[in-house]
Amino acid sequence: MDFLKSAVASAISKGPAFGYSFGDRVDVDESIWTLYNGTKRDDGSKCSIFSFDVSANKSRLPLARNAVRKLRTLRHPGVVKVLDTVETESYIYIATERLTPLSWYVKRKSLAEETLKWGLHNIAKTLKFINSDATSVHGSIRPASVFLSESGEWKLGGFDALSSMKEDDAILPTYGGLVPDSGRYMPPEVSKGGWEVMRQNPTHAIDAYNFGTLIHEVFNGSFLGSDHLGQMKNIPPSMHQSYKRLLNANPKSRMSVGQFLDQGRRLGGFFQTPLIQVTDDIESLGLKGDAERDELLGKLDEVADDFPADFFKMKVLPELLKSVEFGGGGAKVFSTVMQIGTKLSDEEYESQITPVVVRLFANPDRAIRVCLLDNLPLMIDRLPQKMVNDKIFPQMVTGFTDVAPVVREQTVKAVLVVVPKLSDRIINGELLRYLAKTSNDEQPGIRTNTTICLGKIARNLGANTRAKVLSAAFARSLRDPFVHARNAALMALAATSDLFTEEDCATKLLPVMCPSLVDKDKGVRDQAQKTLDIYLARIRKYSQTLPDAALPSPSASSATTGAPRMGTPANDTSWAGWAISSFTNKLTAASGDIQSGSNGQATQQRPSSVPPPTTLKMEKPASLTSKTGMALTRHGNTVPSIISPDTSTGFDDADDFGDDWGGFGDDNGVSKDKEEEDPWAPTASMNTTTTAFEDKGEPDFAGWLAAQSQSKQKAKNPLPKGLAKPSATKMTRPAVGARPNTTGATGARKVVTAPKKETPKAERKKAAEDEEEGWGDAW
Template identity: 60%
Template sequence: MDFLKSAVASAIAKGSSFPYSLGDRVDISDSIWTLHNATKRDDGSACSVFTFEIASNKSRLPLAKNAVRKSRTLRHPGVIKVLDTIETETSLYIITERVVPLSWHVKRRSLSEETSKWGLHTVASTLKFINDDASSVHGVVRASSVFASESGEWKLGGFDVLSSMNDEDAVIYTYASLVPDAARYTPPEVVKGGWETIKRHPLTAVDAYGLGILIYEVFNGGFSGGDQVGRTTNIPPTMQASYKRLCAANPKLRLSPKHFVEQGKKHGGFFQTPLIRLTDDIDNLGLKNDAEREEFIKGLDELSDDFPEEFFKMKVLPELLKSVEYGGGGPRVLGAILKIGSKLAQEEFNSKLTPVIVRLFANPDRALRVCLLDNLPLMIDYLPQKTVNDKIFPQMTSGFTDVAPVVREQTVKAVLSVIGKLSDRTINGDLLKFLARTANDEQPGIRTNTTICLGKIAKNLGPSSRSKVLIAAFTRSLRDPFVHARNAGLLSLAATMEFFTEEDCATKVLPVLCPSLLDKERMIRDQANKTLDVYLQRIRKFSSTMPDTVLPTSPSPDAPKDDARIGTSKDKSWAGWAISSFTNKLTAANGEIEPSANGAKPVEAEPVRSASVPRPTKPSPLSKVTPRPTAQPLGHRSMSEQIVPTTNDSEDADDVYEAWGAMDDDGGEKVDDPFSPVATTVFSTLGSPLASQPTPVPYDDGGEPDFAGWLAAQSKAKKTLPKGLSKTTTAAASPSRSSSHHSTTRSQSNATVKKIETKPKEEDLDDWGDAWD
């Protein structure tokens, strides 16, 4: 028989005259109707089709026709919405909104207590309308007569025996017993006296009894027979007293649906729930004054996740959107909207919420902006990337410069939510500019959050500028007077180390980390030690892979090497390494000195001698006459004025200057540079041969001046003067010249003879050192 029904339905559905396309059959029990999901051919909208086959069930045709007739005339929010009715010679059709039988949820026991109370309130209010306003009796109130719409609302159907008590020939009197499984739900007075007896009892008695059975079914998952009527198993305690009165055996003592609703609505009653209050207020939200709207908004905070999602999607959400966009609903309403929106499918969200959210970001209300930013994590996954990058983020940027600190702070925090939907150009352009501004904000919390934000979005920054931006931002935060900002900088440096090269770690990060080791706050010192250890481990690991040296091998490894007198590799003093490095460069020089520009033959170097011993006289070469050089004035040249041979070390010194200057630019104190040109000259004097006149003649052996020998010579000069010298005036003689060269120079020059005082000065016995100044 079921196969036949399906075949007939399919044949009708294929007919060109039938405006609906039938789909799957929906199982519905205790009914004379078969239910199909369907769609309207004109627009493809969803609907349901109740079908009654006349040929297979002629005895119940009056019930079907009564249902069709009552469905056309009865209109109420709690009644199933009828779109159309069609009668043919073979079938009757009632086309309604898309519904599913409530018995599905009842058998699965998938209804929460809150949802069950909300649905029972709807059914009781609908029965109140039918009994009091329409003066009618439904007659078949049970779970199989109640349906759930797409919005989750409970709708009353099953109008097979719905009759007006003003009608003497009402269907209920004659055909009510033909309803499937009628005996199980029939009131006791009808069982005894038949349906005609309802005329002698209150009009509401039959439907009140059926409402009591429906309550038991909803909370217990079904109803088996009359012996369960009145039991309070699983019935909410606050509802038990009213429930018992609905199931009273005496019809005159039964509580009518109207009074049942009134008792539930009393203060502390079982119908005083957030969901029921929301339902009562949602339709008139736009008409409420400020106080009523505020009360409604408070009720939104009590909503929980076990409420029917469909109801909020289709009924509550549209009204809330109207309120927040045009009626001044405020942030609380927006919070409820986003909570509901998080349960929508992607297509539903884009069609219902995305356009509104884009418009709300342009709203100047700061409280609304903060609420949007707080709830971005709930909706960012639903928003398309192009919408976020092109429409939402440009509106967000005003928050970076807002005068209200809370707006600026929430905008910085919201970057973490939208960063995945922004293009590289937006991130490395506009976003970094605004974050650079908030990094210098007057509010320490905003500076701290900016540092944290940069650390978390480091992987999204462009590789070309990432290390420069991060190092500049984090090192700046290490100098922040706010302790948590400094701590955030240390944590961010540790978290983003992978984005820096080893050279950056050693030359840019470590130098700025070290001052934090002596921070006044222990928290900063501890974190600085941890961060420093992380960087040192990386640098040590990298340095272990580097070659021992990059210097080329010596071309003549067998060449003899002179040992330096001071600063050798065996010198273990604290300053030995510095001087040895310099002297070793000089002693390691190989090759020959090129001739001078005028072609003069280089002068042979003298053998090593002490500084206090006069040079021996050398015979002048007679085989070849050369022009004598211009006479030089005779005088005493201090050690610091001696000519130092020029080497390529000046270029290296320039690099050192630049490096130290760059470090000073970072805010360090200026100190005397030990590698300044003056200091370099002094070191060169101590470690290299001194030049005398245009022809380079070695002055000594390249070591320290023999101070002891010099003093001994001075002391001897006081006791025994050379022959021909008086105590008052003597000819100046340079101990560094040979006798022949000394006489030749003295005969050809008019240089002033310097007087030497042989008597030591009493006031200053240490003036011998003045020549080194």
């Protein structure tokens, strides 16, 4: 082999320039040519090279020169495509498209019946053109003269003896006997009278007989001689009658290849197969209507297994891509493109499909966009990361804000597919901003899918923003009025439990998950129980690593020991005993007068209906009487202000979950601070005057709660006419002569006022629920 390559290279160096390099030799049946695989030197593209050695086959030189001349002049889609030829005194080279001999597949019987019909149909069309339009005789139809192109199409070659009946010096009558293995394929009239009888018979006679032998050989795998032509076991029954007429012993009565082709194309004929119909219609796909296009694609799906894979890549795929991009092929055509794309190599995919995909993402057609997003899993592995970040994702994000809900939803789902290809900057910046918007979408399904998406891409988020973003997003979803959104949030919390610190689990996540235990939906309650068990198990494990006790600070220790506990036995473990002890401890620690701040600020203004505060004197705790207990009961409304947790210690809901992670805090123009307020702080509708306090100052919550209680009671139960409460700050003198407003025997004037009472516990609970349900308005 090395010797042959060196000899060929030496011959080329002495002759005209030939821009093709020789590769491996390809074995061919009996032929005057030696076939090599080759490449074009300019671009490295594949080709085949037919080589003829003049010195070794000088007697067959006329056949070789005839082949070169006919291949240059005869142009047809079914004929081998010639790229270049070189002819010298010592050699002849013909460079063609990359070819594979049909005889390889025939001997192995590796082609399906439908594929054989498809190939014979192509050869029949080419022979009809040669016999009828070119008025020529091929004279050498056999598997050695038929080749498969890179697209899998059958191409006709072997033009060594091709002769025109109009030529006086036709090569076939003179040199037909020099064609290799001509005796085995020779028609009966030629074997009896020689090649000269061809001028006395119809032009198609010789090629029709040889086409019959070709049919026998491709279906049976071999052809041993004319005696075996009557064995039609493997030939399709629908072809038997026409096959016999091709082999008629009388050349004048013999069916032409053109007639055979017409018989097969008839309704119900042997050439009426989906494979052949698709081949004929695929080139006009862009011109077909929707109904015709759908019918063709349906046939294409049926024959996908019978079609050569190369034909799909080289012929069908380009037509489908043109139909999608320019011919209105739509989503169905693109789905077929993706199925074919799975059979392509990375280089083929990058050169054929990737450029079209990038252009389609810029297409404003919503149907195309949805189809692209649906098929993104099939092509994401083939797309380079740089291309996804620079070209595809910038076009893809328009779907997050599209007016069509289906586009927004498919875009959210596609995030799971595309996120492995995105850079950290895009994931933690632009992507989170768009997901923040879809988390507040008007469509509940989109909100739910956004929560699921965040749970699945949680580990792709940056470590600095991950916990903050997820806690805010899942806390919001837990308040979603859509049941599936709440369930998705709980499932996402369960899946991402290891991404939060134990402190966040205990202080931020458990408080927002606990209300789900009493959700109206049983599925949510069950999922909440499972999720809480995961978090509680983690917190219990963490708590075992903490110290058993923490040393109190010196100031707190002295303050505690300096004040005795009141009225609670040491062995009293009841709930009431614990509560009284806590309250007295708080009151003891907060001994002293409630005064304004020491920084010289003005005294807080009180409503006129509220009595001035009573100074608590705790100098003699031992002398407290039962009146002190009554005072505790009467001023019980001041207890929340004493035992309420300090919002500066991390309990501020707005600080925990209201931070803007790219849009979660911006809901319909309402700022984060207004949307999630401290549940312990007064609402904005309360008409109270506030005063800043120093560290030891204490606001008058008792007076505020009393006024608030009166305003609520008045709003809910207005007093009858005549019993309205007069102003406590301004006394109106009755007019002269007017009768004083007196009641009873003594005539003393009485002022009727609403009794003070604490805000009922049910009202406080209802107010808290109203505040929590207010989150539903944001959706």
